Amino acid sequence: xxxxxxxxxxxxxxxxxxxxxxxxxxxxxxxxxxxxxxxxxxxxxxxxxxxxxxxxxxxxxxxxxxxxxxxxxxxxxxxxxxxxxxxxxxxxxxxxxxxxxxxxxxxxxxxxxxxxxx
Amino acid sequence: xxxxxxxxxxxxxxxxxxxxxxxxxxxxxxxxxxxxxxxxxxxxxxxxxxxxxxxxxxxxxxxxxxxxxxxxxxxxxxxxxxxxxxxxxxxxxxxxxxxxxxxxxx
Numbered sequence: 470x471x472x473x474x475x476x477x478x479x480x481x482x483x484x485x486x487x488x489x490x491x492x493x494x495x496x497x498x499x500x501x502x503x504x505x506x507x508x509x510x511x512x513x514x515x516x517x518x519x520x521x522x523x524x525x526x527x528x529x530x531x532x533x534x535x536x537x538x539x540x541x542x543x544x545x546x547x548x549x550x551x552x553x554x555x556x557x558x559x560x561x562x563x564x565x566x567x568x569x570x571x572x573x574x575x576x577x578x579x580x581x582x583x584x585x586x587x
Numbered sequence: 588x589x590x591x592x593x594x595x596x597x598x599x600x601x602x603x604x605x606x607x608x609x610x611x612x613x614x615x616x617x618x619x620x621x622x623x624x625x626x627x628x629x630x631x632x633x634x635x636x637x638x639x640x641x642x643x644x645x646x647x648x649x650x651x652x653x654x655x656x657x658x659x660x661x662x663x664x665x666x667x668x669x670x671x672x673x674x675x676x677x678x679x680x681x682x683x684x685x686x687x688x689x690x691x692x693x
Contacts, residue, residue, distance in 0.1 A: 578630040
């Protein structure tokens with residue numbers, strides 16, 4: 470159990486376009502989802518935390534108007550990179566947490582989405 | 588200073604060797620995770636522990652809460668163990684180490 474999927478797994482887009490990445494919890498209800506960005510040979514950087522039904526909390530330095538996060542249901546969160554630029558090229562990873570589970574500290578990670586902006 | 592420090596950053600081992608990766612942290616935690624990230628990027632959670640020791644197959648994770656230190660051991664290492672291993676602390680927020688890149692040579 471506790472599977473998180475992401476779609477797409479990779480995407481190439483032109484500069485200036487917007488890209489939506491989906492994160493789904495397949496067999497549990499994710500009350501909280503996290504979005505991370507990872508640059509080559511670096512660790513994960515938390516971008517934002519989203520709780521179902523409320524606005525996302527963004528980390529310092531992350532532009533909320535550029536990285537739109539929607540957590541409209543208990544199984545789906547989306548990250549939209551608006552007006553993407555080459556510097557947004559990165560590996561985006563989501564994770565999910567369910568406070569209903571006993572081990573609420575546990576995060577379940579998605580497989581990631583590799584974004585390349587030309 | 589990073590909240591979570593891992594060592595070594597890079598590790599190359601011969602197949603069959605016993606491997607240890609260390610993680611030290613400076614924040615208060617309720618649990619610590621060990622994660623595995625293969626080339627291609629997908630992350631797998633190996634362990635979540637808050638005290639003592641856990642074992643899964645050839646992998647063993649230990650934590651010393653007083654010393655704020657955790658270790659991940661791999662016994663009888665195999666080339667398929669080649670990956671980046673990341674420790675992450677869970678508390679009020681998650682902090683991630685920069686990872687240890689392990690290469691196991693046949």
